[in-house]
Amino acid sequence: MFACAAVLAAVWLFTLLFRTHRSPNFPPGPRPIPIFGNLLELDLENLCLFIGSRPAVVLHGFKAIKEALVNKGNDFSGRAQDLMVNHAIHPIAHAPGVVLADYSSSWRERRRFGLMTLRNYGLGKDSMEQRILGEVNTLIKLMEQSLGTSISPQLIFHSAASYIISQILFAQQYDYEHDFTKFFVGVFLEVSKIFNGRWGMWIHLMECVEVLISIRLFCFFQGAHEKHRKILSENKTTRVPQKPRHLIDCYLDELEKVGDGSSFSEDNLYSLLLDFHFAGTDTTANTLLTCFLYLMSYPEVQERCQKEIDEVLDGKDQVSFEDRHEMHYPQAVLHEVQRMADVAPLSVFHKVTRDTELMGFSIPKGTIIIPNLSSTLTEDGYWKDPHHFNPDNFLNDEGQFIKPENLIPFSAGPRTCLGENLARMELFLIAVTLLRRFRFIWPEDGGTPDLTPQFGTIQTPKPYRMKVQLRPTA
Template structure:
């Protein structure tokens, strides 16, 4: 009798679990989930992009998975992404709040949910970047000034091989530091080293198996498991940034901002409304968002770019010929020069397309009951854009699966940008730093190619273009040889 009672309760428990894992009516199709695990076994930690592509072939451009008991929807292809991010942008403008990376960042600008507070903070970030010099000679000079230090480092490496990873991380980080803090940091600076350490460790945590367990199994979140290291790192980062804010408060001249931090402090002084979202806590998280997003993605894109340039020397030489022709005897490039460099511009955009640095964008959340490609998505549905499906979509590109600048050139050799070029996503949650990133890539690649030649070492073997998974994608570590160009 007792055994029968236990068996009955087990059956009821399994039945309840099965109900929790049922897809709502007219919900996108997908593989059958297992109780408790959902579809976790359908995904591998080392190469989820391959698994998502396999599922796309089975279930179409819009399908669903269960991560634990939570259903998520994966969207693929230009048509589905345009409908979600542009046509119905506000419907898909939310962010999931109950996951590790959101808890770590405490709803910073990138991961804050859609609403008045996020709108106010984003408006400040976009307008301050623009008013502070984005697209003007002021911003150009900041980038070129930092490039001077990079070229000094490269000159010391002439004739030898080097790993460019730290070089580009330092370059990208200091360009952001100049904009945010008004100063640069040497690689030996203790503040800089500690920030890099915390970012690196949290980046690995946020994309690893412990993050997946944290997201799918809330009961374990207070246990002393490895993800707790992420929260300790965030406390360290907040203390470091709080120290910089204190320094700025002591030296700020009202109405004469030196950097974004000063601009925010000015805004704090003006914001006496109870409805204002401006606070010192929000300032700390905004700074951390700008630093992480601006450093990691830019550095990894540059690493991919110089991997291709060094292993495809004919493309490098063609860029250099165009750069020499356009710049002539000018001391340096200006951003307007890009209009006369269609091939170089095509190479830069092709690097971004093939690098696909943020392969799943940042997860979205439906803000209300909505429809996508005929399917019904309830409010609060987590949505993952598969950017690889867009940046490599058949029919959208001349050469979708290989590195080819012709993807961005028409028959007359003029630069064109296909609608499928969405490395910064699209719509209301499009990356606010897109224009700054484009400026960085242009000045860095043009300036370095004008002076140096980058060579794949003879003893380095065949290059490996397969990306390494993380919060962002990066190339496998590699070494390149640096030479001064004979024209210099």
């Protein structure tokens, strides 16, 4: 019995060794060890790593990322279908939505629908602006109630971002104390914690742990799908012949038009709602949190922003998204915040859709691709001051705003984030409106600001508190 077990163990180890063998002309990297791969010496500056027995090529630096995701986007836009998050979501929706869907004609069909819905809803037009500014008024009221005291902004910004994207998805308004808002903000915060850190990669190695974590995620996502399903049912029974006002209306119209063989289905609608709701809440909220953390840490930057905001908006009741073209320094600050926030450091893992080449190396079909977006944010030769917070990185010699092409917080190529324009609009309108009315101060008992983000699939600032004061000009 013992001999049989020893033989099976030897065969298993040999198989693992074979599976971690590098193909000829494959990108170089450290030698993997069985079971663990390279996770004990994880260094994303290596071109090739093994996550357990899975080969993964790291795109390090803007040149490699641009060649893969932009110039050869069709070859590098797949998605691995056997990761933990797939196991957690697929049993519920039986459909991958957009973010996790593999590269295919069905994925392109759903992505076009998502872009069209955002465009038709008024993204970049007055209607979307007014909805965001309306929500800023809620933030203003909350902050006015807390003048002179320190507040925790985490739930406030997450609730605001969730509220805005909910209007696009459901055309329904849920205040911050509503069970719907509390549930989803709680889910998004908990899911982010699960994926934070290197444990998010380690989990893929330990199948028993992966199953347990997948069950935990399943419970979160099942609750999310149930709430989305209830909203869908309500929309079906209350629809009237009119121009669609939100994503569910548009999707139901599409379901009525398409025939068999289309990728549109109710299952995919649930996944699409989750994609939009999660992505439209967490990344925007964490960027806002980073923004005000840096503005408090650099009060001279905050004051200069407010001076330019006052000059541009003199005589105006409220800011417009078009005003950004006249606000060179605030624009530079907000983009520098995105650079320092590094919200999605590794994007979402890609997969090679066919045998291809990258920078002279052969990359076989099915290889996992890790776009190290962080590597572009401090890359030598692209930034005036790559390792420190400095808005001058986005200003030319005349003090005008410029945007280097290697700032890609929303990734690049066919898989660029669908909500990029919405996120940019939210960040600008919320930050400028609040800065026009308030001063944000680091609490006296708050210790020294810690600007180091908490590493994860979605990076977040460490929890902090802030004091709010009315500005004399408000």
